Amino acid sequence: MHQKRGYSSKHTAGNKKIDCILHALEEGDNQITVISPLLLKKNTFRFFSADRYSIGHRSEVIYPATVDAKFISLFLTLFTTFFQLVRWNRAHKGESRAVIFYNYRLETALPAMLFKMLYRVPLIVEYEDGIYAVTETNKYYKKLTVMVEKFANKLLDGAVLVTSVLKKRIRTDNYTVVRGGTVHPAKLKPVQEVNLGTADRAFRMVYSGRLDYDRGIEILLEALPHVNTERMIQLDITGYGPLEEKVKQFIASQSNARINITFHGFLDDNDYAALMEQADLFVNTQREKILFSECSFPSKVVEYIKYGKLVLTSGVSDINLINQNMFVTYGNDSAQELAAAINEILRHPAQYSLYPARAMQWLISDCSHKVVAGKLDKVLNRAISGGTKEKVVYSESTSMK
Structure with missing residues (x-):
């Protein structure tokens, strides 16, 4: 079969x-x-x-x-x-x-x-x-x-x-x-405080999902030049879609030595899980200012929560309705606002250490x-x-x- x-x-x-x-x-x-x-x-x-x-x-x-x-x-x-x-x-x-x-x-x-x-x-x-x-x-x-x-x-x-x-x-x-x-709660790992690391290692961000206009991968790419790189940034992108070539071209042309971008394409289950486990921050950029946002909840956010890591997301769909200090959010499909949110996380990582635990509690109570x-x-x-x-x-x- x-x-x-x-x-x-x-x-x-x-x-x-x-x-x-x-x-x-x-x-x-x-x-x-x-x-x-x-x-x-x-x-x-x-x-x-x-x-x-x-x-x-x-x-x-x-x-x-x-x-x-x-x-x-x-x-x-x-x-x-x-x-x-x-x-x-x-x-x-x-x-x-x-x-x-x-x-x-x-x-x-x-x-x-x-x-x-x-x-x-x-x-x-x-x-x-x-x-x-x-x-x-x-x-x-x-x-x-x-x-x-x-x-x-x-x-x-x-x-x-x-x-x-x-x-x-x-x-x-x-x-x-x-x-x-x-989700099956019994299959989820207990989540307490998370450690986002320090300047002696790279800060690992992951974007996973379809590479198209609606999911907003371009917003993330446009935000990168505005991200504070006092700490090294490792960005991993996995997925496929009509903007795949644009992503590859951006990676080939970007020249900031403090930001390393790896495009993985479509990963099998084992490699995908290994990549997700290494992340400090998951990024969801699904656009909120388009018609698609009224009929789609970002399932990637649910998936991200399962790994017990910090989630940064747009205010798409019901995100702002359910968010009670569970996610870091940005608005207006703005690359500048997304970059500002990443910079805030990098400046004050301890401030967000309990966000993943709260997100996991919501996931179990609602999903x-x-x-x-x-x-x-x-x-x-x-x-x-x-x-x-x-x-x-x-x-x-x-x-x-």
């Missing part, structure tokens, strides 16, 4: 948040079928038959049949995804069940909506990274998804939102907010599997009228993170 349809079969759609939701649903004693129209499109005209494999404790993933051909893939996937929904419904007829679809990609939203209209099974959206706000998305596809979203709003029985800002885009009052992902399972159960119980929740189908998209 490795590299099935262009992706590792271990990632249902390249989205860790989806897997987190699945495990939280299982924590609430639900059985989940994930219908994933997954395909890394290369226009090879190759046909892929339907596949399935086990995931989680007692759930499964189904890949509907499709063909790797532009436009044809979309229309065939719409049909085969709906067909798999019908098969699932037949297998669990008479049991309490609901359909959760991820975002408003046509491949998942349209089959889920049609299924709701024909079979009257409760419909819930798991809403994040709205297509309407993604800079790289084709403008005609954006318009289509906005139309689909408006129509779907009339059909929704519940919603799982990645940020409280999205409340304004849904009509249902049956919703919960799940930010960034979920543990048990807490998220409780949030999801409330939405499911209300959506499924008078039923005992036994079966949940999770219709997921091909969107990357």
Whole structure:
């Protein structure tokens, strides 16, 4: 199954948040079928038959049949995804069940909506990274998804939102907010005070994530000339995206001997974990002054907290709402403000020694599997009228993170 349809079969759609939701649903004693129209499109005209494999404790993933051909893939996937929904419904007829679809990609939203209209099974959206706000998305596809979203709003029985800002885009009052992902507290290392080191060694900063406009890697690059370099700076960048060449060019042209920048590209799990463990500071530069910020919570912040290190982030999404001396923040998508925040950390490192411990406390209280399972159960119980929740189908998209 490795590299099935262009992706590792271990990632249902390249989205860790989806897997987190699945495990939280299982924590609430639900059985989940994930219908994933997954395909890394290369226009090879190759046909892929339907596949399935086990995931989680007692759930499964189904890949509907499709063909790797532009436009044809979309229309065939719409049909085969709906067909798999019908098969699932037949297998669990008479049991309490609901359909959760991820975002408003046509491949998942349209089959889920049609299924709701024909079979009257409760419909819930798991809403994040709205297509309407993604800079790289084709403008005609954006318009289509906005139309689909408006129509779907009339059909929704519940919603799982990645940020409280999205409340304004849904009509249902049956919703919960799940930010960034979920965690098992038992797998987290205890965090007390952290030591950010002294001038006798380099201060290690890490940027991890997609290299694009929305995630703001350019803001970090523009900030570096304004960073105080009395202490050596080691910046590690890992990820991929449309701005990868720009990052490489910046590294090649920057001449400050006190700042060393290493671009790692895409790292495997072991190398990635080793890099993260060495960091003093994680930097999240996702832009807050763009439309994308209202439909996306930076999952990287949740990931960073798990390592028990200091986090410096923009005020994107719900960050300022939840921040209680947990993160260092900067505003206005400003490179100067970002540099000023880094300089303040370098001048007074002891002032921030307890921030990671507070962030870890928030993570456990808001994002543990048990807490998220409780949030999801409330939405499911209300959506499924008078039923005992036994079966949940999770219709997921091909969107990357």
